[in-house]
Amino acid sequence: MKTLQSFKARTGEPFGAPLPATTPEQVDAAAAAANAAFASWSASPGSTRAALLRALAAALETDREGLVALADEETALGPVRLNGELDRTAFQLRRFADIAERGVPFATTNDPAVAGPPPAGHPAMVRLRVPLGPVAMFSASNFPFAFSVLGGDTASALAAGCPVVVKAHSGHLLLSNRVFGLVQQVLKSQNLPAGLVGMIQGGGSDVGVRLVRHPSIAAGAFTGSTRGGAALQAEASARPRPIPFYGELGSINPVVALPAILATRGAELASTLAGSIAMGCGQFCTSPGVIVLLNDPASDAFVQQLTTALAGQKPHAMLTPGMRSAFDVGVTHMAAAGAQPLLHEAGSAEAPRPFLAQVDAADFIARTQLREEVFGPSSLIVRAASVAEALDVLNAVGGSLTVTLWGAEDDNADTRALVRGATAIAGRVLFAGVPTGVAVTAAQQHGGPWPSSTQPMSTSVGDAALERFLRPVALQDAPAWLLARKGLPC
Amino acid sequence: MKTLQSFKARTGEPFGAPLPATTPEQVDAAAAAANAAFASWSASPGSTRAALLRALAAALETDREGLVALADEETALGPVRLNGELDRTAFQLRRFADIAERGVPFATTNDPAVAGPPPAGHPAMVRLRVPLGPVAMFSASNFPFAFSVLGGDTASALAAGCPVVVKAHSGHLLLSNRVFGLVQQVLKSQNLPAGLVGMIQGGGSDVGVRLVRHPSIAAGAFTGSTRGGAALQAEASARPRPIPFYGELGSINPVVALPAILATRGAELASTLAGSIAMGCGQFCTSPGVIVLLNDPASDAFVQQLTTALAGQKPHAMLTPGMRSAFDVGVTHMAAAGAQPLLHEAGSAEAPRPFLAQVDAADFIARTQLREEVFGPSSLIVRAASVAEALDVLNAVGGSLTVTLWGAEDDNADTRALVRGATAIAGRVLFAGVPTGVAVTAAQQHGGPWPSSTQPMSTSVGDAALERFLRPVALQDAPAWLLARKGLPC
Incomplete structure (x- = not known):
């Protein structure tokens, strides 16, 4: 038996x-x-x-x-x-x-x-x-x-x-x-x-x-x-x-954060985002795996704020030893594919340390390995030169349970294009907060285009x-x- | 070019x-x-x-x-x-x-x-x-x-x-x-x-x-x-x-006709059904390709009535020579699989003659060839010993755009079981008339389980x-x- x-x-x-x-x-x-x-x-x-x-x-x-x-x-x-x-x-x-x-x-x-x-x-x-x-x-x-x-x-x-x-x-x-x-x-x-x-x-x-x-x-x-x-x-x-x-x-749940909101609320948003990345040891299908930032001093500051906030997180043990070792393999692959680590520590046999890395939009778009889900407390910052390039990043992701847009409060050509790009690839588009946490309610949509x-x-x-x-x-x-x-x- | x-x-x-x-x-x-x-x-x-x-x-x-x-x-x-x-x-x-x-x-x-x-x-x-x-x-x-x-x-x-x-x-x-x-x-x-x-x-x-x-x-x-x-x-x-x-x-659109309604309205229904089988030279996805009859004298009479009514139909030329020859191949396969022809004439090079055959429920269930769609004016009568066997016939069909149930006006165990069996395999269930003709309306459902x-x-x-x-x-x-x-x- x-x-x-x-x-x-x-x-x-x-x-x-x-x-x-x-x-x-x-x-x-x-x-x-x-x-x-x-x-x-x-x-x-x-x-x-x-x-x-x-x-x-x-x-x-x-x-x-x-x-x-x-x-x-x-x-x-x-x-x-x-x-x-x-x-x-x-x-x-x-x-x-x-x-x-x-x-x-x-x-x-x-x-x-x-x-x-x-x-x-x-x-x-x-x-x-x-x-x-x-x-x-x-x-x-x-x-x-x-x-x-x-x-x-x-x-x-x-x-x-x-x-x-x-x-x-x-x-x-x-x-x-x-x-x-x-x-x-x-x-x-x-x-x-x-x-x-x-x-x-x-x-x-x-x-x-x-x-x-x-x-x-x-x-x-x-x-x-x-x-x-x-x-x-x-x-x-x-x-x-x-x-x-x-x-x-699988889903990598891009978060697009525009410079203006980061300039005024960067520290608070970095803390919220770090909590979302590390929550439940990152073992959520809605865990934010990609952070898209435009080239701007506010974005540079946010990278520092996020790195610091994430370094302060203490993820608990992962669900299984298999997931724990898969996490190490995943972050190693990401680094090997050209993502520059900002935070990369060994962790314990059961509990990993959060991983954060950064890459240019062009590399992210060119290399499919950078778009693979790493199950656990890992996220990849993608730096885009323009809203158009940020849209190319979303298009390269192709399908996701969620996209989060921070800083889209005003109606203009950029925000309309970003909403369009986000709704084209996601089942849920957030304009505040973080994608972890899926409300059980009448209007919820948990499911987006392939592979999500x-x-x-x-x-x-x-x-x-x-x-x-x-x-x-x-x-x-x-x-x-x-x-x-x-x-x-x- | x-x-x-x-x-x-x-x-x-x-x-x-x-x-x-x-x-x-x-x-x-x-x-x-x-x-x-x-x-x-x-x-x-x-x-x-x-x-x-x-x-x-x-x-x-x-x-x-x-x-x-x-x-x-x-x-x-x-x-x-x-x-x-x-x-x-x-x-x-x-x-x-x-x-x-x-x-x-x-x-x-x-x-x-x-x-x-x-x-x-x-x-x-x-x-x-x-x-x-x-x-x-x-x-x-x-x-x-x-x-x-x-x-x-x-x-x-x-x-x-x-x-x-x-x-x-x-x-x-x-x-x-x-x-x-x-x-x-x-x-x-x-x-x-x-x-x-x-x-x-x-x-x-x-x-x-x-x-x-x-x-x-x-x-x-x-x-x-x-x-x-x-x-x-x-x-x-x-x-x-x-x-x-x-x-x-593809869809073979079973019509289940119970003896009581055939005893009173057999001739009229045979005429209607023959018209539906031959309409547009049978080139409809909702063409009635299977007629399920219980063993009963009224069913025997209906077989005669339908054969006569269908013999009087004059289908026009088929859409293409390829379809015309595929029709001959299809009815030959059906006869080879054990369906007893009731009406089988050669037709012209462009226009076929209607084909009608009969088979026992057990054979229909056992032989997949008998459940293949023959595109054109063809239909197969399946004789079932009981409502339970008629349900087995529907289950063997598996998926169809339509099922038609004639004689289900009263609420009883048989009609409930037949409605259940019909809705399990079809997108549209008719209780009067014929499946050809698909109304363009709010409640229409044109699409049923595989392969339809x-x-x-x-x-x-x-x-x-x-x-x-x-x-x-x-x-x-x-x-x-x-x-x-x-x-x-x-």
């Missing part, structure tokens, strides 16, 4: 007893159980979905102390952050409960018949949305609650009427199992099928790939690396019947995340009994 | 002088010109977009006589159908003009700041949508107006703020060039850049593939065969930066077609000047 081992993030020691890896047969069984649960769940009213989601939120909160302690051992993210993340996860579950209860998944477009010949005349049409089917959900390492077993993908899929099979992340196996135990208790207490939420664990083609290939799986949701996400997306596309695969992948996501028309955070799992269907001349269901699938 | 030749559909004779094939350099130039037009067009107000779309509709109508005559020679579809299709095309252009003028592309979700810490507190967010960029639009053979140069893809892309490069279909080259000439006149009269709508013509990787690979192209839209669409989709996905590719591909489309969450007909070319972006703490643009891109 294959087994899996959890580790303590701060020391690298084995943590707890080995866990059994899911067998290929068990993967198939989880997908089949999810499919068996699909008929009743997809036809369930909003009140039933809301009751489940709220009970799951409450279960997390009730077990808060034990969950946070376990998560802290496995991830080193610290109790403050982890309690906040648990709050956010419960908030998301309740928000999607409200969305389901309000009837959002059942909303219809009614289009009464118009008499007469086409094109103006047409039969009675009603457009509704049907749930896709069981969703394969791949947990992320860096959000052990909010992008894991009961994270936003699971919450939005359940609210949409889709069962979920979670692929647990190897970085927090014990936590995943404990949360999954809570899920099973809640399902039982609500007389819902155990297979409505399944979980598998293990690596490679025995588990994750097999799940994506399973004929009962109707969609994939993933948060993680570009390489891992691209490989799973290729599997989803290569199926005899391809399925949508919603992957949030595989489906940039969709979002994995915020109310619209639900839409990923619903497909439109038009009913033509539908009978009265079907219309009386008001968008609830049969 | 490579040249292209148009042919008369009814006789196969060369028609008109040879036309120059687009060179690779000209493809690049068309994409570059579209990209150059993107900045101003994406920032244009709804009134500007509406004025262009309405002028294009008027230009088609003004040149109606010449256009229909040319289209009739090249397609053999006949003046009644072609006049109706021109009406529909003008209607679509005006409908998207209205949509742009109403401000639909500029609609925003406003999400004011909420004070306090996260998760409940959040910054001010506004969700809007930005146009993707130049769209590569691949014309269809079977709708020389409505899915060609000025068809729904072009109308919806222009309304969304995206330039278009049309790949003209080889089946109606002269018509495409004449329509493109009208487009250029209108663009000039409105002082819009000629590159806002480009056109290329020719075959293979010199032209269509090169266009999809061009870095300035931001999306693809295609209506045609599964093979052609899948190949272009693979190109779109294999780009260094993949782009969305909206393909409407590459992006089943989108539609290529109806108001929602616009959404294919807009990507959501969240603005966080946006400055007043940007909010004052009310969703209009910079």
Whole structure:
């Protein structure tokens, strides 16, 4: 029997007893159980979905102390952050409960018949949305609650009427199992099928790939690396019947700071930015990895301010030893590609020191290695000679979850061009603050052009995340009994 | 210089002088010109977009006589159908003009700041949508107006703020060039850049593939065969930066007719269905290719009625000699795969005779060859022993633009299961009438699971077609000047 081992993030020691890896047969069984649960769940009213989601939120909160302690051992993210993340996860579950209860998944477009010949005349049409089917959900390492077993993908899929099979992340196996135990208790207490939420664990083609290939799986949701996400997306596309695969992948999140704002608020902004780069040891998909500065004395001063502020940051241990060593490799590559280090210290075996380097726009544009995401507390200052060159930098980035524009308060040709350049490559454009921190709200868009996501028309955070799992269907001349269901699938 | 030749559909004779094939350099130039037009067009107000779309509709109508005559020679579809299709095309252009003028592309979700810490507190967010960029639009053979140069893809892309490069279909080259000439006149009269709508013509990787690979192209839209669409989709996905590719591909459009309705209305329904199978010589993506009947005397009678009604149909010449010979190959394959012919006559060199065959559900499910689309006046009756077996037939079809359910007027376990099975595989479910004829309206959904489309969450007909070319972006703490643009891109 294959087994899996959890580790303590701060020391690298084995943590707890080995866990059994899911067998290929068990993967198939989880997908089949999810499919068996699909008929009743997809036809369930909003009140039933809301009751489940709220009970799951409450279960997390009730077990808060034990969950946070376990998560802290496995991830080193610290109790403050982890309690906040648990709050956010419960908030998301309740928000999607409200969305389901309000009837959002059942909303219809009614289009009464118009008499007469086409094109103006047409039969009675009603457009509704049907749930896709069981969703394969791949947990992320860096959000052990909010992008894991009961994270936003699971919450939005359940609210949409889709069962979920979670692929647990190897970085927090014990936590995943404990949360999954809570899920099973809640399902039982609500007389819902155990297979409505399944979980598998293990690596490679025995588990994750097999799940994506399973004929009962109707969609994939993933948060993680570009390489891992691209490989799973290729599997989803290569199926005899391809399925949508919603992957949030790598992102380097440019921050463009114009000289005028740096001249007046440089020290404050440097401190804020340094905090964002080092926050959570830089292990955020929205971590600001590129700082674009125009050639100006205020920019020169800001480079000094940022270097000083970042030197004062003390990042905690990384999530896994693999990420820790990948960080060193990443910053070495960046230096080798011509980025001039401003801050480059060795760090400890578990916790890195922040890395900051600088490069000219022309080099940044010419060398793809400088545009690769370095997961961890690293950022690269890119110096541009003009707004036009700053736009070339954004264009070279090509796709990002976020772009931040500091100093765009006035309407002029430069700011309009920068807004245009930013919206062309990002899912979210910020005009104040830092990109880390993704609000769970109605207007959020977490997903931008490739490589930041595989489906940039969709979002994995915020109310619209639900839409990923619903497909439109038009009913033509539908009978009265079907219309009386008001968008609830049969 | 490579040249292209148009042919008369009814006789196969060369028609008109040879036309120059687009060179690779000209493809690049068309994409570059579209990209150059993107900045101003994406920032244009709804009134500007509406004025262009309405002028294009008027230009088609003004040149109606010449256009229909040319289209009739090249397609053999006949003046009644072609006049109706021109009406529909003008209607679509005006409908998207209205949509742009109403401000639909500029609609925003406003999400004011909420004070306090996260998760409940959040910054001010506004969700809007930005146009993707130049769209590569691949014309269809079977709708020389409505899915060609000025068809729904072009109308919806222009309304969304995206330039278009049309790949003209080889089946109606002269018509495409004449329509493109009208487009250029209108663009000039409105002082819009000629590159806002480009056109290329020719075959293979010199032209269509090169266009999809061009870095300035931001999306693809295609209506045609599964093979052609899948190949272009693979190109779109294999780009260094993949782009969305909206393909409407093959579909066999099952019609499920329950015995009770056949017992009372069999003759009438047989006549209607025969007309739908033979309409336009069966050259519709919504042509009913599979008729699912339960084992019942009323079904037996309906088979006779349908055979008789279909034998009375006189399909006209097919669009091209290639399609004509592919039809013969298709029906031969179907017979070879075990379908028992009920109607199988030779036809003429240009016009086929309708083909009708019958097979058991078990054979249909077991043999993929029986589920391949035969483009032309062909349909296959599948006999099922039970509703459960009829559901297995739908499941084997897997993905279709439409499913038609006749006799589902009452709410019972069978009709609910059939509605569930139909919505699981189709974009549109009809409860009366026939699937041919796709209304251009608010609730339309033309696109279903693979292989009927590459992006089943989108539609290529109806108001929602616009959404294919807009990507959501969240603005966080946006400055007043940007909010004052009310969703209009910079």
